[in-house]
Amino acid sequence: MGGDTVQTAVRNAPLLECLAGKVHPTPPMWMMRQAGRYLPEYRALRAEKGGFLELVYDSPSAAEITLQPLKRFEMDAAILFSDILIVPYAMGQNLQFLVGEGPHLSPTLVDHALESLVPAHERLDAIYETVRLVKADLAPEKAFLGFAGSAWTVATYMVNGEGSKDQHATRAYAYRDPQAFQVLIDAIVDLTITYLIGQIDAGVDAVQIFDSWSGSLSPAQFERWVIAPNARIAAAIHEARPGIPVIGFPKGAGEKLAAYARETGVDALGLDETIDPVWAAANIPAHMPVQGNLDPLALLAGGEQMESAVRHIIRTFEGRPHIFNLGHGILQQTPIEHVHALLTLVKQGA
Numbered sequence: 001m002g003g004d005t006v007q008t009a010v011r012n013a014p015l016l017e018c019l020a021g022k023v024h025p026t027p028p029m030w031m032m033r034q035a036g037r038y039l040p041e042y043r044a045l046r047a048e049k050g051g052f053l054e055l056v057y058d059s060p061s062a063a064e065i066t067l068q069p070l071k072r073f074e075m076d077a078a079i080l081f082s083d084i085l086i087v088p089y090a091m092g093q094n095l096q097f098l099v100g101e102g103p104h105l106s107p108t109l110v111d112h113a114l115e116s117l118v119p120a121h122e123r124l125d126a127i128y129e130t131v132r133l134v135k136a137d138l139a140p141e142k143a144f145l146g147f148a149g150s151a152w153t154v155a156t157y158m159v160n161g162e163g164s165k166d167q168h169a170t171r172a173y174a175y176r177d178p179q180a181f182q183v184l185i186d187a188i189v190d191l192t193i194t195y196l197i198g199q200i201d202a203g204v205d206a207v208q209i210f211d212s213w214s215g216s217l218s219p220a221q222f223e224r225w226v227i228a229p230n231a232r233i234a235a236a237i238h239e240a241r242p243g244i245p246v247i248g249f250p251k252g253a254g255e256k257l258a259a260y261a262r263e264t265g266v267d268a269l270g271l272d273e274t275i276d277p278v279w280a281a282a283n284i285p286a287h288m289p290v291q292g293n294l295d296p297l298a299l300l301a302g303g304e305q306m307e308s309a310v311r312h313i314i315r316t317f318e319g320r321p322h323i324f325n326l327g328h329g330i331l332q333q334t335p336i337e338h339v340h341a342l343l344t345l346v347k348q349g350a
Contacts, residue, residue, distance in 0.1 A: 015076040015143040016205055018289055018321045019245040019268055027314065027322040028076035029346050030145070031339075033329030034069040035081045038336070041068050052097040056082050057126045063133035070142060072336075073343055076323075077143035078134060080199065082127050084149030084210055087191055088158045090124050092117030101162075108161035110169050114184050124195055128202040135203030146204035148196050150211035150250070151188040151229035158184065167216045174225060181225075189229045193236040200241050208247040208270065209233060215252015222256050227263050234265040247291060251328060258283045273298075273327025277316035289321035294342075296326050302338040310345050 015028040036042055042065055046055060055061050065081040085103050089095040093105045107116065131146065138144055157163065159170040174181040196207045214226045234246045249270030250260050261269050261284050271280055271292035284290055294313060298306045314324070324346050330339075 012141050013076070013143045013205070014141070015323060016245070018323055019143075019206055019247070021287060021289065021321055023319060023321055026347060026349050027317070027324040028143075029324040029343065030075050030077040030079060030143075031069075031326050031330050032079070034073075034075060034079065035065045035067075036330065037332040038330055038334045038339075039068055039072070040336075041072075052083070053095065056086070059126050059129040059133055062126075062130040063137070066130065066134045067137060070139075073339060074347060075142070075343075077145050078138060079145040079208075080127070080131060080134070080147060080204065082130070082147070084147070084154060084212075085157055086123065086127060087148060087154055087188060087195060090119065090121050090195070091158075091187065091191060092119050093158060103157065103162065105157050105161050109159045109184065110161075110173060114180075114187060121191075121194075124198060127195075128198050131199055131202035131204055143206060144204045145206050145208055145247075146196060146199035147208040147210060148192045148233075150209050150214070150226065151185045151192065151233075152217070152225040153211050153213045154188050154192075155181070155184055155225075156213050158188075167213050171216065171221070174221065178224075185225060185229055189232050193233055193240075196233070196237060197240050200237075200244050206245040206247060206267075207237065208249055209266070211248070211250040211253075213252070214250040214256075215254065219256060222253070223259070226250055226253075227260055230260075230264045230266065234267075238265065249291075255283075261285060261288055268321075268323070270325065271327065275327070277313050281316050281320070286320055289323060290317060291323040291325045293325065293327040296328055296331050296334070299326065299338055299342055300331050300334050302335065302341060306338070306342065307345060310342065314346070314349070 014024055018024055018028050049055055049058055049061050062081045066078050069075055070078055085095055088105055096104045156167045156170040159173050209230055211226055237246050245267040247268040247270055248264055248266035251272045253260055268289035268291055269284055271290055273293055273295035275293055294309055298309045
């Protein structure tokens with residue numbers, strides 16, 4: 001991992017050591033969406049400051065939210081408090097988070113050309129400032145993760161304007177006019193590379209690419225719209241900032257994970273809750289760090305079922321680099337005491 005290996009050793013951050021290939025007897029741990037609505041301190045700050053986007057663009061508040069879970073729990077990493085739709089926002093789409101409805105982008109690219117958007121790259125600056133503020137307060141043994149959405153997932157929102165169950169509008173667009181869709185994918189990739197390098201330069205130690213909707217694609221479409229763009233992003237990060245790990249998280253990829261692991265060049269692979277750890281251990285290269293993959297609903301339920309699942313995951317990945325995480329984001333209704341119980345279980349070696 002080049003120069004960053006030295007930095008990792010000096011900082012003694014277990015999660016970064018794991019990403020560099022070190023096997024820990026107790027896996028380091030963080031949770032997707034660990035900074036968010038299940039925490040009363042987050043809800044209090046949001047009530048004081050306003051809506052979600054207002055929080056993201058209030059850098060001191062976003063930095064405070066990023067650090068909140070580390071003040072309450074013994075997590076091994078902070079993850080930047082932001083959103084994957086900052087990239088289309090910087091590309092010139094309007095972004096709103098409506099109560100009870102989620103994010104909305106306009107104009108939708110199913111009806112408008114990419115060329116109609118006026119780029120606003122200054123919309124990335126507040127995110128970089130959040131990174132700098134977090135980095136200044138983060139303990140040296142804690143890793144700091146930045147992130148972006150993958151080109152495919154970001155494109156689904158840009159085309160349709162909002163999330164959907166099967167990404168029908170975007171999939172149809174990609175089949176109907178693959179050349180135009182390729183232009184959109186390339187534009188997202190280019191800005192995502194810039195954005196992630198900006199996060200790295202501001203202070204993150206590693207980055208994760210979230211591909212929340214990769215499971216909706218056929219194998220051939222997965223190769224073109226998931227593997228190829230993420231390979232470009234990973235290669236650009238490795239060339240521009242050697243030693244910075246890239247974690248790929250293609251949710252819903254299923255058996256296509258093996259090709260993703262081989263062909264994208266990511267340093268570590270996030271596993272969603274639908275992946276059998278036994279299958280992953282057999283089909284993902286043994287040297288590749290894996291991350292995951294407790295079902296967020298198991299954490300919500302707690303108790304014996306959660307404990308059994310945690311032990312199975314840890315036993316299955318014993319002997320390889322493993323970061324314990326959820327298979328997707330922590331749910332808003334998750335009791336705080338269940339998170340404490342999970343951390344205790346993982347830190348005690350299950």
